[in-house]
Amino acid sequence: MSGAILQTVELSIRFGGVEAVRRVNFTLAERELRCLIGPNGAGKSTLFKLLTGQLKPTAGRILFRGQDITGHHTHAIARRGIGIKTQVPSLFDGLTVHEHLWLSARRTHPAERTRAIADEILERIGLTAVANGAVGQLSHGLRQWVELGTVLAGNPELILLDEPAAGMTHDEVARTAELVREINRTHALIVVEHDMQFVKMIARTVTVMHQGAVLVEDTMDQILKNATVRDVYLGKHGGS
Amino acid sequence: MSGRRWRSGSVLTTVAMVLIGLGVPQVVDQFGLLQLTVFAAMCILALSLGFVWGYGGILCFGQSAFFGLGAYTYAVTAVNLGESTLATLLALVVPAVFAALLGYFMFYGRLSDVYLGVITLSVTLIFFNLMNSTAGDAYRVGKARLNGFNGMPSLPTLNVPGDPGRLLDPTETFYLVMACLVLVYVGLHVLLASHFGRVVVAIRENEARCELLGYDVRLHKLLVFTIGGGIAGLAGCLFANWGAFVSPNVFSLTMTSQIIIWVIVGGLGTLLGPIIGCLIMQYLATTLGTQQLANTSLVFGVIFLAFVLLVPRGIVPSLRRLALRA
Numbered sequence: 001m002s003g004a005i006l007q008t009v010e011l012s013i014r015f016g017g018v019e020a021v022r023r024v025n026f027t028l029a030e031r032e033l034r035c036l037i038g039p040n041g042a043g044k045s046t047l048f049k050l051l052t053g054q055l056k057p058t059a060g061r062i063l064f065r066g067q068d069i070t071g072h073h074t075h076a077i078a079r080r081g082i083g084i085k086t087q088v089p090s091l092f093d094g095l096t097v098h099e100h101l102w103l104s105a106r107r108t109h110p111a112e113r114t115r116a117i118a119d120e121i122l123e124r125i126g127l128t129a130v131a132n133g134a135v136g137q138l139s140h141g142l143r144q145w146v147e148l149g150t151v152l153a154g155n156p157e158l159i160l161l162d163e164p165a166a167g168m169t170h171d172e173v174a175r176t177a178e179l180v181r182e183i184n185r186t187h188a189l190i191v192v193e194h195d196m197q198f199v200k201m202i203a204r205t206v207t208v209m210h211q212g213a214v215l216v217e218d219t220m221d222q223i224l225k226n227a228t229v230r231d232v233y234l235g236k237h238g239g240s
Numbered sequence: 241m242s243g244r245r246w247r248s249g250s251v252l253t254t255v256a257m258v259l260i261g262l263g264v265p266q267v268v269d270q271f272g273l274l275q276l277t278v279f280a281a282m283c284i285l286a287l288s289l290g291f292v293w294g295y296g297g298i299l300c301f302g303q304s305a306f307f308g309l310g311a312y313t314y315a316v317t318a319v320n321l322g323e324s325t326l327a328t329l330l331a332l333v334v335p336a337v338f339a340a341l342l343g344y345f346m347f348y349g350r351l352s353d354v355y356l357g358v359i360t361l362s363v364t365l366i367f368f369n370l371m372n373s374t375a376g377d378a379y380r381v382g383k384a385r386l387n388g389f390n391g392m393p394s395l396p397t398l399n400v401p402g403d404p405g406r407l408l409d410p411t412e413t414f415y416l417v418m419a420c421l422v423l424v425y426v427g428l429h430v431l432l433a434s435h436f437g438r439v440v441v442a443i444r445e446n447e448a449r450c451e452l453l454g455y456d457v458r459l460h461k462l463l464v465f466t467i468g469g470g471i472a473g474l475a476g477c478l479f480a481n482w483g484a485f486v487s488p489n490v491f492s493l494t495m496t497s498q499i500i501i502w503v504i505v506g507g508l509g510t511l512l513g514p515i516i517g518c519l520i521m522q523y524l525a526t527t528l529g530t531q532q533l534a535n536t537s538l539v540f541g542v543i544f545l546a547f548v549l550l551v552p553r554g555i556v557p558s559l560r561r562l563a564l565r566a
Contacts, residue, residue, distance in 0.1 A: 079454040
């Protein structure tokens with residue numbers, strides 16, 4: 001337990017009659033890269049919202065480095081060091097790319113260091129050319145990069161990425177995968193993704209969710225061979 | 241970079257305001273000077289809402305509550321003390337503290353925009369009714385009779401700090417009000433360029449993202465609202481001092497809707513806009529009022545509708561767009 005950066009204990013949330021996340025016990029080690037997959041409605045994004053405090057669980061606990069953060073405010077959780085790239089990029093449309101990085105880095109750094117970080121991240125995500133353009137006018141793929149860069153600029157200890165490769169071309173997907181591996185050298189990550197090519201590029205351990213619960217947790221190879229996982233994805237429900 | 245261009249624009253505006261402030265008393269007669277003094281005081285009020293609404297994204301329909309509170313605080317304190325220094329200070333502090341209290345319940349209670357509008361409007365109307373019903377000897381604060389709907393006449397006007405016998409003459413008052421306007425304008429620009437100000441604008445753009453980056457949205461909004469309340473209070477103090485008079489009308493629906501119209505006409509999301517909007521509408525109101533050609537409220541309503549439908553961005557942002565295109 002001492003090596004875990006994140007742990008959920010019997011985490012559940014219920015919307016009326018639907019239990020969107022059902023008794024999830026999930027543990028992530030320091031510097032681990034975990035892929036989270038599952039069909040639509042499996043509860044992946046809801047789990048992310050619980051982890052970041054955007055939703056309050058109806059039962060269960062969330063521990064970040066052993067500290068209980070269940071029910072804490074979103075900004076307080078972010079301050080502890082959890083950053084998230086949301087499924088639909090959540091950005092400041094009227095502001096420039098540079099301002100995004102600045103705002104994210106400035107919370108924890110003095111002004112001068114912030115400028116250096118912003119420039120460094122711009123280079124890393126390859127957006128130096130559009131640094132002073134309004135984010136509202138960028139394509140979906142570029143917006144994904146801006147959000148990823150914004151999260152990185154805050155240097156959170158745990159990074160949650162919700163479909164980081166969605167809307168990207170093949171080359172961009174490869175570059176994102178490379179970046180994710182690079183981030184993983186220093187940070188723990190959980191990545192939700194539908195693009196199995198992308199998952200194969202980055203995955204070591206994969207958690208599969210189905211109907212709000214964790215179905216199976218294993219290496220990528222084992223997951224691909226797993227009959228139950230295949231049934232879930234193809235919509236077959238065994239037993240009949 | 242558009243950011244730098246606007247910064248040089250604001251410097252230009254500041255210089256223009258200083259020049260107008262210094263030059264006007266040389267060329268304008270006493271009546272005109274008094275007129276411009278109240279215009280400038282109202283510009284400060286317009287700036288307060290321009291900041292709270294245009295940058296903070298806080299839909300405050302009752303900015304007049306803080307304006308009126310500032311005016312009455314000045315009146316009551318000045319009558320009691322016979323000296324204006326502390327009265328002026330309190331006219332800033334009391335509305336700011338009140339805004340902080342009100343804001344605490346609204347922002348920490350996570351009220352949505354529509355409710356913010358409803359609550360702030362209700363608050364100013366409650367003040368309006370409350371002050372209207374304070375007629376009679378029973379309603380007094382120390383030496384100051386509140387006088388209900390008749391208002392409080394012959395207030396002590398501003399004096400040189402520490403010297404109650406030395407009152408400011410109209411020209412000095414004009415200088416002072418213009419100085420306050422320039423100070424508020426520059427101060428808000430400096431604030432908006434700071435870390436705090438940039439977060440405030442980011443919150444207007446996307447609250448959820450700010451929270452996810454670790455910024456406490458409630459606290460930032462509360463501070464914006466409080467600063468806006470203090471500035472409106474200062475405007476109220478200057479207004480009460482201008483006519484040496486204050487009545488419950490400072491809290492009225494007409495008053496509060498006027499401020500909104502100034503900001504809409506001039507342009508939301510700028511600081512110059514509310515000033516321009518305020519000047520145009522005040523000039524119109526004065527002209528219409530003296531000529532009795534048409535009902536002022538009716539004309540204001542028509543202008544408001546026309547702007548919302550035809551120039552929703554307001555004058556200043558529309559002109560900027562034109563200038564950028566040219």
